[in-house]
Amino acid sequence: MLLPYSTERELQRAPYATLSLIGLNVVIAALTWPNDELTEQLIFNPGDFHWWQVMTCLFMHAGPEHLIGNMIFLWVFGSHVEDVLGTWKYLALYFSAGLGANALQAASDLVFLDTIRGGLGASGCIMGLVALFATRFRRVPVNIFYLWWYRWGTFQVAAMWVAAFYFALDLLYGFGFGMAALPTCVGNFAHVGGFLCGLLWAYLLRLPDEARADETGQEAARLAASGIYEMAAAAVEQEIQRHPGDPELHCKAATYYEMKPQTRHRAIEHWNMALGLWLRRDEQEAAFDRWDRLMYDHNPQQFDPGIICDLAVAQENAGQLSAAAEIYAVVANDHAASRPAALAALRLAHLLRRMGDEDLARQWYQTVIERWPDSDEALDAHDGLAQLGRG
Numbered sequence: 001m002l003l004p005y006s007t008e009r010e011l012q013r014a015p016y017a018t019l020s021l022i023g024l025n026v027v028i029a030a031l032t033w034p035n036d037e038l039t040e041q042l043i044f045n046p047g048d049f050h051w052w053q054v055m056t057c058l059f060m061h062a063g064p065e066h067l068i069g070n071m072i073f074l075w076v077f078g079s080h081v082e083d084v085l086g087t088w089k090y091l092a093l094y095f096s097a098g099l100g101a102n103a104l105q106a107a108s109d110l111v112f113l114d115t116i117r118g119g120l121g122a123s124g125c126i127m128g129l130v131a132l133f134a135t136r137f138r139r140v141p142v143n144i145f146y147l148w149w150y151r152w153g154t155f156q157v158a159a160m161w162v163a164a165f166y167f168a169l170d171l172l173y174g175f176g177f178g179m180a181a182l183p184t185c186v187g188n189f190a191h192v193g194g195f196l197c198g199l200l201w202a203y204l205l206r207l208p209d210e211a212r213a214d215e216t217g218q219e220a221a222r223l224a225a226s227g228i229y230e231m232a233a234a235a236v237e238q239e240i241q242r243h244p245g246d247p248e249l250h251c252k253a254a255t256y257y258e259m260k261p262q263t264r265h266r267a268i269e270h271w272n273m274a275l276g277l278w279l280r281r282d283e284q285e286a287a288f289d290r291w292d293r294l295m296y297d298h299n300p301q302q303f304d305p306g307i308i309c310d311l312a313v314a315q316e317n318a319g320q321l322s323a324a325a326e327i328y329a330v331v332a333n334d335h336a337a338s339r340p341a342a343l344a345a346l347r348l349a350h351l352l353r354r355m356g357d358e359d360l361a362r363q364w365y366q367t368v369i370e371r372w373p374d375s376d377e378a379l380d381a382h383d384g385l386a387q388l389g390r391g
Contacts, residue, residue: 097128
């Protein structure tokens with residue numbers, strides 16, 4: 001006997017839906033086991049079919065061993081799937097996997113046995129949960145209890161191998177007994193159908209991408225802990241190629257590159273990318289917060305003038321006028337040859353006028369005219385000076 005009893009992943013919240021499903025399965029078992037007539041009405045019974053049976057049969061179990069085994073699987077894997085999906089997506093997966101399980105079992109019965117047998121049990125639903133868990137947390141260790149004759153104990157194996165084992169076993173038994181036209185008391189193709197539904201959900205929700213990102217982060221952290229910072233950053237950059245629009249990945253790469261002086265220029269490249277992405281995604285607060293922290297260890301002249309000019313515009317729009325003025329001045333003075341420099345100087349002059357510092361505003365208008373005499377900004381600066389003169 002092999003029985004998964006826990007995983008090494010920690011839950012992030014209480015799995016109320018999973019606990020409710022376990023409770024409902026136990027209550028229905030207690031009500032139906034002593035009542036054969038009620039059982040016949042609730043199981044999937046082709047000879048006396050009612051529409052509700054496609055759902056009620058998912059809560060029916062043949063006996064204590066069947067119930068206990070399924071509920072252990074439901075707790076071990078379902079609690080973590082609920083953690084990832086949230087209550088409503090989790091329940092949608094659970095019931096759709098159950099319906100898919102029943103559909104595939106009925107189809108396989110028609111193919112191999114030329115009839116449709118009845119059925120009951122939550123196994124198809126649970127195999128959907130197993131499939132999704134193993135796709136999202138494929139390398140998470142699962143703790144297995146084993147009992148072999150008089151020997152027993154525990155061992156660990158990655159979730160993807162647990163799922164592969166049960167899926168392969170169901171395929172083997174399903175086709176083996178099916179091709180021999182031997183009916184069994186286990187709906188192996190129901191398990192397969194539920195499993196395939198779980199895989200479909202996982203790929204529709206792009207969970208393999210999340211799994212890969214987690215594994216990349218863990219590998220990068222392992223390399224960094226060993227002092228191999230450049231390889232750690234390179235590992236993150238591989239994930240950036242798949243998700244170039246994720247600013248957090250650029251932050252991770254930058255953090256690793258900053259650990260060595262000779263690669264700090266690579267860190268600046270990633271900080272520029274992260275700041276630009278936050279601004280384009282209207283996540284200005286994240287950009288402001290990161291910029292403030294970067295200024296403890298960096299010189300603003302190191303950064304892309306276009307990016308920091310956009311940052312200053314965002315700060316001005318957010319009412320952070322003094323901070324915006326400071327960055328405009330950096331772009332205008334330290335990146336004078338860059339394309340954004342004239343615009344930064346002009347915006348600084350306008351901003352100073354708004355702030356009531358007309359003398360300094362006049363100086364910056366004059367600076368625009370002198371440094372970039374042939375630019376459109378110079379024409380606007382002439383207008384600004386004229387307005388100040390009229391004032």
